[in-house]
Amino acid sequence: xxxxxxxxxxxxxxxxxxxxxxxxxxxxxxxxxxxxxxxxxxxxxxxxxxxxxxxxxxxxxxxxxxxxxxxxxxxxxxxxxxxxxxxxxxxxxxxxxxxxxxxxxxxxxxxxxxxxxxxxxxxxxxxxxxx
Numbered sequence: 001x002x003x004x005x006x007x008x009x010x011x012x013x014x015x016x017x018x019x020x021x022x023x024x025x026x027x028x029x030x031x032x033x034x035x036x037x038x039x040x041x042x043x044x045x046x047x048x049x050x051x052x053x054x055x056x057x058x059x060x061x062x063x064x065x066x067x068x069x070x071x072x073x074x075x076x077x078x079x080x081x082x083x084x085x086x087x088x089x090x091x092x093x094x095x096x097x098x099x100x101x102x103x104x105x106x107x108x109x110x111x112x113x114x115x116x117x118x119x120x121x122x123x124x125x126x127x128x129x130x131x
Contacts, residue, residue: 006117009110010060016102017057017068020075021050023099027092049074062114065107072107075100 004012024046028034034042049071056064075096082093115121 004109006110006113009106009113013065013103013106013110014057014060016099016106017050020072020096020099020103021047021054023096024050024075027096032089032092046078060110060114062111062118062120066111066115069104069108072100072104076104 025043028042028046029039033039053064053068053071057068079093079097079100082089083097086093112121
């Protein structure tokens, strides 16, 4: 498989992140709205975190893609938990897991590749010399 170019990685990262955002909205507003708590509270808890990095995601800032992965970990935890405990929402969780892993993978790949192009990657730690 050939290496993806930086613009291709950016497009895949944006698309997967936006697809996750749309999926979360569809899930909680239409496909399986919450019965026990208010829809507003559910949207604040599940949609608001995805909106924090949205400006940087849309403008292609590699640093934003890197730190947004911390937010995506919440959705990895959510989807994997529901895959185990909820038979009714298992298919919804499986789709969420695929989307969040795609957003995570392409986002990190874009951040790493673009960071190298800009010369802002992490420096490798040199081996410590023994005394």
